[in-house]
Amino acid sequence: MFSHIRITIFSICLLLAVDHITPCFAAEPAPKTEAELLGQLQDSKASFHDKSAACKRLAVVGTEAAVPVLATLLDTEHLSHYARYALEPIPSDQVDAALIASLGTLKGKHLVGVIQSIASRGKPEAIDALAGKLDDADREVAKMAAHSIARLGTPKAGKILGDRLSSEFADAALVCAKQLARQGHLDQAIALFTKLLHIEGVPEHIHLAAMLQTIRLQGHEGLELLGEALASDDEKTFNHGLRTARLIDKADAAKVARQVLKNSAPARAALLLTLLGDLNDLASLPAVIDAIGSDNDSVKVAALGAMASLGGAEHVSLLVDEAGDESEASAVALQTLVALPGGDVDRAVLELLNDEKRQDTVVTVIGKRRISSAVPKLVAMIDAPNRIQVVAALGETISLDQLDILGKRLDSKPEDFNAAIRKALHAACDRMPNRSATVAKLSGYMKNASDVTVQLVMDELRQIGGPEALAAVAAAAKSDVQAQREYATRALGNWLDISAARLC
Amino acid sequence: MEWGAHTVDLCQLGNSADHTAPIEYVPNERGVVCTYANGVKLIMRDQGWLGLGTCSVRFVGDQGWVETGDSGAMKIEPESLLSEKKVFTRVGTSAYTHVANFLDCVKTRRLTRANASVAGQSHIVCHAAYIAWQLGRTLKFDPVKEEFLGDEEANRMRSRATRAPWTI
Secondary structure: OOOOOOOEEEEOHHHHHOOOOOOOOOOOOOOOOHHHHHHHHHOOOOOHHHHHHHHHHHHHHOOHHHHHHHHHHHHOOOOHHHHHHHHOOOOOHHHHHHHHHHOOOOOHHHHHHHHHHHHHHOOHHHHHHHHOOOOOOOHHHHHHHHHHHHHHOOHHHHHHHHHOOOHHHHHHHHHHHHHHHHOOOHHHHHHHHHHHHOOOOOOHHHHHHHHHHHHHHHHHHHHHHHHHHHHOOOHHHHHHHHHHHOOOOHHHHHHHHHHHHOOOOHHHHHHHHHHHHHHOOHHHHHHHHHHHOOOOHHHHHHHHHHHHHHOOHHHHHHHHHHOOOOOHHHHHHHHHHHHOOOHHHHHHHHHOOOOHHHHHHHHHHHHHHOOHHHHHHHHHOOOOOOHHHHHHHHHHHOOHHHOHHHHOOOOOOOHHHHHHHHHHHHHHHHOOOOHHHHHHHHHHOOOOOOHHHHHHHHHHHHHHOHHHHHHHHHHHHOOOOHHHHHHHHHHHHOOOOHHHHHHO | OHHHHHHHHHHHHHOOOOOOOOOEEEEEOOEEEEEOOOOOEEEEEOOOOOOOOOOOEEEEOOOOEEEEOOOOOEEEEOHHHHHHOOOOOOOOOOOHHHHHHHHHHHHHOOOOOOOHHHHHHHHHHHHHHHHHHHHOOOEEEEOOOOEEOOOHHHHHOOOOOOOOOOOO
């Protein structure tokens, strides 16, 4: 049902987080005018708080008229940042002029901040002024200038940073190349990324990011580089190859991964098989099926997991054969059998139910896939040697009118079978669509029942909740049967809503 | 805002909208009604919850609804929909699946389910709704350009100068 388009989603998030803020709906004094705010900034008696608040408000309502006043604050300790708050959003060229003019007078953190603001304004005309700071003696200033040039991301910015490329400006070059790519300057972006790959001393994470982007942007030409990454002896390069392969054309990436898989050690092969599953290219199926036969557990587990996206009804038999023991591979095969979509998979599972060697696994799969059409066959098997699995499957597949199949067997012997019945009944009750009828059924199971069954029924009623369940438990609390009184009282004490308290 | 992202990301997931945001935000006295391009509504409100945890969400379809929260409990109406329930009710908050997903992704290099992009979009929704609520008027939003349409005041509230020397 929730796949339907007309969905309304409610969320509690917003107002709990912001309840200290007064919304516009509340009565409040009229906001100050721009002139009043500027007056506040120029008032020597105004507090820091008032001045910072004025700047925040000017960020929203400030005009060209505010620029001269705000510009004087750019070199004021503590208020420089707030002045930039106000200046950055004002739609006037005078802001750009004021910021660039201040490059010649500011120093240190204030200068770094203004350089950031120039980038935030997004005016490419500022590139030359920023380039003038690349040789600043304060290297934090120089690095921020490079970063801001990068954020502007024009071909001119790319050329400046490409010509000045060093390990110090590597981060900026990476940002610039990504900006160039985003704006469609692919050749220049690739050239800058490639240059980054060959600069000495570039931090490893930047080198890897440049490689990733180069592969992405080069299309088919990048596949060779992807193959090299996936075959690399360096673990981090290999990991970046895995990441990159998920970002490019899936068929292309799968082709490269299959090629590398042939010569990979088991630990790498397992990760490549998981990748092939994620890429979901059916051309990978033979390689994945072949890997299921591997002697290496990791390879086998990964291959069986990949079948969840690549497999189909024709692979049910293979997967059932792999899901018959206690190994990790068996557990993954079972997960895959549950995950495979489609009615044809259900039919393929049912066809194997009469195969005695596979029956335990098939019964488990029937339960986990909730194949309700199998209930008559499961009921016929309820006294079979594998009855514990059968009962578990019934818990997942029976409907309300079939609940007695389990309910009438409560207090069976031996205890492990009885425990399986209780667990299955809980699974069934958790999804029963008619709460009132389920309460009535459960209440009936208490007659002449053991203490354990009474406890189970009380707990199920508690979890179902609602007036009918509460009435049934309240009645049990007054019963002549001690176990009913005891477990009903416990259930009332742990009732999930306040309704039980009203009984007092 | 931090709190909002915890629940909005679930709503975004429920609408297959992890990489976008609603296009309209209509504030009212108790919250904000956000509408996605596909017509689905995300309603932020501070009351009317069943109390199934601190991060409640309710998914409402044309046949009924399910409400859940970080207590692990869930309520489904009408009860006929219970037959479609495929997960057990859990008791208590557990980060086990988050941790397992993270470790799996470290190994395989898959993206985590709640990755940076998902978190970023969830925060964009929260901020856009908050701006509409602060201004007290309906806002139209372009999720691609990440701009409000025809509302300079709202657009000027989208970001603030980064405090030096920090940068993104």
